[in-house]
Amino acid sequence: MASAKEIEEGNQIRLKLNNSGMLPVVTTDANSKEVLMIAYMNQEAFDLSVETGEAHYYSRSRKKIWRKGETSGFIQKIKEIKTDCDQDAIWLSVEMVGGACCHVGYKSCFYRKVVKDSSGGVALEFTESEKKYDPKKIYKK
Amino acid sequence: MASAKEIEEGNQIRLKLNNSGMLPVVTTDANSKEVLMIAYMNQEAFDLSVETGEAHYYSRSRKKIWRKGETSGFIQKIKEIKTDCDQDAIWLSVEMVGGACCHVGYKSCFYRKVVKDSSGGVALEFTESEKKYDPKKIYKK
Numbered sequence: 001m002a003s004a005k006e007i008e009e010g011n012q013i014r015l016k017l018n019n020s021g022m023l024p025v026v027t028t029d030a031n032s033k034e035v036l037m038i039a040y041m042n043q044e045a046f047d048l049s050v051e052t053g054e055a056h057y058y059s060r061s062r063k064k065i066w067r068k069g070e071t072s073g074f075i076q077k078i079k080e081i082k083t084d085c086d087q088d089a090i091w092l093s094v095e096m097v098g099g100a101c102c103h104v105g106y107k108s109c110f111y112r113k114v115v116k117d118s119s120g121g122v123a124l125e126f127t128e129s130e131k132k133y134d135p136k137k138i139y140k141k
Numbered sequence: 142m143a144s145a146k147e148i149e150e151g152n153q154i155r156l157k158l159n160n161s162g163m164l165p166v167v168t169t170d171a172n173s174k175e176v177l178m179i180a181y182m183n184q185e186a187f188d189l190s191v192e193t194g195e196a197h198y199y200s201r202s203r204k205k206i207w208r209k210g211e212t213s214g215f216i217q218k219i220k221e222i223k224t225d226c227d228q229d230a231i232w233l234s235v236e237m238v239g240g241a242c243c244h245v246g247y248k249s250c251f252y253r254k255v256v257k258d259s260s261g262g263v264a265l266e267f268t269e270s271e272k273k274y275d276p277k278k279i280y281k282k
Contacts, residue, residue, distance in 0.1 A: 008245045011265045013255065024179055026167040033174035035223075038165055038230035050255065050263055082176075083265065084250040085243050089179035091251045102226050104149045109225035110232045114154065114191065122191055124152045124224065 008085045015046065016088040022058055025090040027101075029108075030079040036101040037109040039066075041090060053078050055092055072138050074098040098132075103139065105131030149226045156187065157229040163199055166231040168242070170249075171220040177242040178250040180207075182231060194219050196233055213279050215239040239273075244280065246272030 002014045017023055022040040029036055039057040041049070045065055048056040055076035059066035069075035076094035083090055102109040112124040143155045158164055163181040170177055180198040182190070186206055189197040196217035200207035210216035217235035224231055243250040253265040 011253070011267070013263055013265060024165040026176055026179055028174075028176065033169075035167055035169060035176075035232045038167055038179075038225060038232075050257075081255040082251040082268070083253060083255065084179060085245045085247075085252070086250075089250075091176045091179075104226045106226075109227075109230075110223040111226070112152070112224060114222040114224065116191075122154055124154060126152070127223070 004086075007087050013083070014087055015043065015083070016086060017043065018088070020060075022060075023088050023090060025057065025092055027055065027076065027092045027094055030093045030095050034108055035110055036076075036094070036096070036107070046090070049078060049092070050081065055094055069097065072098070072100075072103075072133075074100050076101075100132035103135060105133055105135045107132055145227075148228050154224070155228055156184065156224070157227060158184065159229070163201075164229050164231060166198065166233060168196065168217065168233045168235055171234045171236050175249055176251055177217075177235070177237070177248070187231070190219060190233070191222065196235055210238065213239070213241075213244075213274075215241050217242075241273035244276060246274055246276045248273055 007014050015023060021042050025039050025041050027036045028034060040060060042058040045056040045058045055068040055078055057066045057068060075097040078092055078094055080093040100107050106128045111126060111128040113127050115123055115125045117123040148155050156164060162183050166180050166182050168177045169175060181201060183199040186197040186199045196209040196219055198207045198209060216238040219233055219235055221234040241248050247269045252267060252269040254268050256264055256266045258264040
């Protein structure tokens with residue numbers, strides 16, 4: 001097993017997958033730098049992303065490789081792939097095709113911010129003024 | 142249980158924690174928009190972050206709440222907290238205190254990018270030219 005120092009200071013890829021064989025991935029828009037989504041990759045999704053230059057994830061709900069945009073056409077062209085100190089997370093910087101990322105219809109999956117409400121509790125406030133597309137038209141059964 | 146529509150279209154917080162009671166968090170620099178780190182929160186870390194305005198995570202290795210900067214002094218002042226469509230991930234936009242985030246010494250934990258090497262394989266290339274501090278001086282046993 002590689003030492004922490006080898007993992008942190010080296011130029012070798014030694015991806016550290018979790019018990020389910022995955023690691024979290026944050027994807028940002030190469031132009032606006034906005035965070036678009038957080039998803040997961042397994043080794044195959046990582047290899048496919050490197051090989052094809054298009055973002056591939058592992059869908060935990062569908063239990064299969066998920067080529068982003070395979071249904072919607074909203075493909076993500078990878079501009080840069082980074083890994084973190086522990087090599088247990090990935091950062092993808094991508095060029096969006098179609099101007100949207102989220103299955104709900106918004107550009108980013110992060111379309112709501114946390115705010116304190118009048119009663120001292122916490123609520124969500126929408127930060128994207130409109131959906132970029134109608135999910136019902138794109139995700140037909 | 143809340144429906145997917147209620148979770149995605151509503152203004153109520155209904156954080157969806159994983160089987161270990163956590164969810165992944167991406168933290169970006171509010172000024173440069175750079176991704177600094179990916180870590181995890183449990184409900185307590187989320188509540189403490191909202192309440193104090195300083196980033197709190199859950200340390201999986203130490204199995205306890207981790208107030209970022211508690212040892213190093215590199216505190217993260219929260220400018221914005223967002224959640225995603227499924228409410229199973231968090232995005233923190235922060236102002237960094239001390240100019241560094243990573244325990245290895247770099248500003249961001251993502252200090253290496255994935256490149257193809259001459260033999261057709263994949264390697265890592267350092268993207269930060271120097272460490273911001275000497276970890277040995279800060280993290281004394």
